[in-house]
Amino acid sequence: MNVRRRLIPAAAATAVTAAALGTLSACSPGSSAAGGDTDRFEVVASFYPVAFLAEQIGGDHVNVTSLTQPGQEPHDLEISAKQTAQLEEADAALYLKGLQPTVDEAIGQSDVRTKIDAATLTSLDHDAGSGGHDDEHGHDEPGHDDHGHDHSHDGQDPHVWLDPVKYAEVAEGVGKAFQKADPGHAAAYKKNTEALVGKLNDLDAEFEAGLEHRKTDVFVTTHAAFGHLAARYGLTEEAINGLSPEAEPSAARVKQLTETAKADGVTTVFYETLTSDRAAKTVARDAGLRTDVLDPLEGITDKSRGDDYFQVMESNLQALQTALGTE
DSSP states (O other), X not given: OOOOOOOOOTTOOOHHHHHHHTTSOOOOTTOOSGXXXXXXXXXXXXXXXXXXXXXXXXXXXXXXXXXXOTTOOGGGOOOOHXXXXXXXXXXXXXXXXXXXXXXXXXXXXXXXXXXXXXXXXXXXSOOSOOOSHHHHTTTTSTTOOOOSOOOOBTTBOOOGGGSHHHHHHHHHHHHHHHHHHOGGGHHXXXXXXXXXXXXXXXXXXXXXXXXXXXXXXXXXXXXXXXXXXXXXXXXXXXXXXXXXXXXXXXHHHHHHHHHHHHHHTOOEXXXXXXXXXXXXXXXXXXXXXXXXXXXXXXXXXXXXSSSSHHHHHHHHHHHHHHHHTOO
């Protein structure tokens, strides 16, 4: 199986990261906490995947506030007046433009000194290779439109954190942004970034080895969140409802997926922890398949199969191994 990997050297400075850092607002040396209230670098993060990066890279030197609360569907977030005030007092805002329109607007209008858009730190294209079912199975068919949560970034896929290699690229960029904005703790940020990137490289190697010997490349999900993961490991994601995780699938789409399941040896329909499993159960019932959780890691709750990014990704790997029939 020809699966391409790109391990990210911890000290690598990619051109895209350099370009992104060039857009960061100036921050005077020695300034750290918002409003001077604490000695820590104050970071407002839009939702869990970027908040996790900020916490891992910042360590004891940062205070991270997430705009999206645990269990809250991030695409539905509406910014409150209190959160707008938090942005104004922060030293840095970390977000992924295109995923949460209200966040994009609020950060764009704020005077926060350092604005870090994770979407500029890696490619949003599925550029590691992918399965070829998207066109073959006609995703322009009725019932598979991208109504509902349109969280694309200029038509691209923002779910880069589900690919450990792309997530490592984002981590590199965030680390360099923190070093520039809070130079007094630059050495710590650099060390923490290198450690995090090393763990992400290990996770990438684990996914590649764990999915190498499989009976099928195809898996079915409620919405198209796993395109980057699929591309990285040579899999094909078949989404029930495109970018709308809770819409009821059309009869034509259910029939289409039933045919795909039979043709490609699909065993499982995956649903998410933060949305209803109704669509998954509808398809699974008609196709004679089982259901299971594949977590897009947009938030951690008491229903999550793990307490942090790495634990949930390990659970995702186990669920894929079972569904794809790995040896």
